[in-house]
Amino acid sequence: MDPTGGLIISQIFWLIFIFLLILPMIKAQTLEWSRERLIKAIETRRKSRVITMIHRQETRSLLGFFMMRFITIEDSEQVLRAIRMTPNNMPIDFIIHTPGGLALAATQIAQALVDHKAPVRVIIPHYAMSGGTLIALAADEIIMDEHAVLGPVDPQLGQEPAASIVNIEKLKEPKDIDDETLIKIDISKKALKQMYENVKGILLKKGYDEETASKIAEELSQGRWTHDYPLTVEYLKNLGLKISTDVPEEVYALMDLYPQPAGTPAVQYIPVPYQRPGNSQPTGSGRS
Numbered sequence: 629m630d631p632t633g634g635l636i637i638s639q640i641f642w643l644i645f646i647f648l649l650i651l652p653m654i655k656a657q658t659l660e661w662s663r664e665r666l667i668k669a670i671e672t673r674r675k676s677r678v679i680t681m682i683h684r685q686e687t688r689s690l691l692g693f694f695m696m697r698f699i700t701i702e703d704s705e706q707v708l709r710a711i712r713m714t715p716n717n718m719p720i721d722f723i724i725h726t727p728g729g730l731a732l733a734a735t736q737i738a739q740a741l742v743d744h745k746a747p748v749r750v751i752i753p754h755y756a757m758s759g760g761t762l763i764a765l766a767a768d769e770i771i772m773d774e775h776a777v778l779g780p781v782d783p784q785l786g787q788e789p790a791a792s793i794v795n796i797e798k799l800k801e802p803k804d805i806d807d808e809t810l811i812k813i814d815i816s817k818k819a820l821k822q823m824y825e826n827v828k829g830i831l832l833k834k835g836y837d838e839e840t841a842s843k844i845a846e847e848l849s850q851g852r853w854t855h856d857y858p859l860t861v862e863y864l865k866n867l868g869l870k871i872s873t874d875v876p877e878e879v880y881a882l883m884d885l886y887p888q889p890a891g892t893p894a895v896q897y898i899p900v901p902y903q904r905p906g907n908s909q910p911t912g913s914g915r916s
Contacts (some may be wrong), residue, residue, distance in 0.1 A: 643741020675685035676719040683726040699729025716745040728758025741766040777858035781820035
C-alpha cells in the first residue's frame with residue numbers, strides 16, 4: 629500500500645474527528661448569538677430589561693449527554709446581578725420556563741423583583757411550576773400563553789409534601805407516632821407557615837388587598853393540590869391574580885432557540901400558519 633495514501637486517509641480521518649468534536653460548540657455559540665440578538669430586539673421594542681430563565685433538557689457535552697435543569701442558587705445570583713444592573717425607572721420583562729427548583733433561590737429572585745421600582749412583567753410561554761410560580765407572583769403583571777400553566781407552591785420535604793406530613797397528626801394519636809415523624813411534622817408546620825407568609829407578603833407589596841392576598845396564599849401554599857397540579861389561566865384569574873394573555877410573538881421565537889436534545893422528534897408538523905377557507909387571517913403562529 630502506498631504510504632502517502634495511508635497518510636492522507638489518516639489526516640482526513642483526524643480532520644473529520646476534530647470537526648465533529650467542535651461542531652456542538654459551534655452550534656451552541658451560534659444559538660447563543662441568536663438568542664442575544666433576539667433579546668436585544670425585544671428590549672428595544674418594549675423599552676425594558678429582558679431577563680430569561682429557561683430550563684430545558686439540553687445537550688451539554690461533546691458526547692451528547694443531556695441534563696435536567698432547575699432553579700438553582702447560581703440562577704438567583706445571575707438574576708439578582710441583572711436586576712442590580714437595571715435602572716430603577718426601567719421595566720423588567722422576565723421570561724420564564726421552568727419545572728421549579730430550590731425554594732431559597734426562587735424566593736431570592738421573587739423578593740428582588742418585588743423591590744424593583746419600575747413595572748415587572750413575568751412572561752410564561754408554556755409553564756412555570758413551583759418556584760417558577762413564586763417568581764411569577766412577584767410581577768405587576770403576569771403574561772401567559774392562554775394554555776400556559778402555573779403550579780402550587782406548597783413546600784416539599786425531600787419528595788414528601790409538607791401538608792401531607794402534617795395530616796399524619798389527624799390519622800394517629802401522638803403516642804403512636806415515632807420521634808422522626810414528629811420532627812418532620814414540626815418542620816412541615818413551620819414550612820407551611822413560612823411559605824404562606826412569604827406569598828402573602830409578596831402579593832401585599834404588589835398592591836393586592838389583604839383579603840385577596842390571604843386567599844391566594846392559602847390556595848397556593850397549603851397543599852390543596854398535588855405539587856404538579858396545573859393551574860390554568862382561567863383558574864388563576866378567578867383566584868384574583870392579574871393575568872394577561874398578550875404574549876409577544878418574539879417570545880415564542882426566542883423559545884425556538886432553546887431546542888431539546890437532538891433525536892427523533894415526538895411532535896412534527898409543517899411550521900407555517902395556515903388559513904381557514906374564506907378567512908384571510910392566519911389561524912396560528914406556526915410555532916412548536
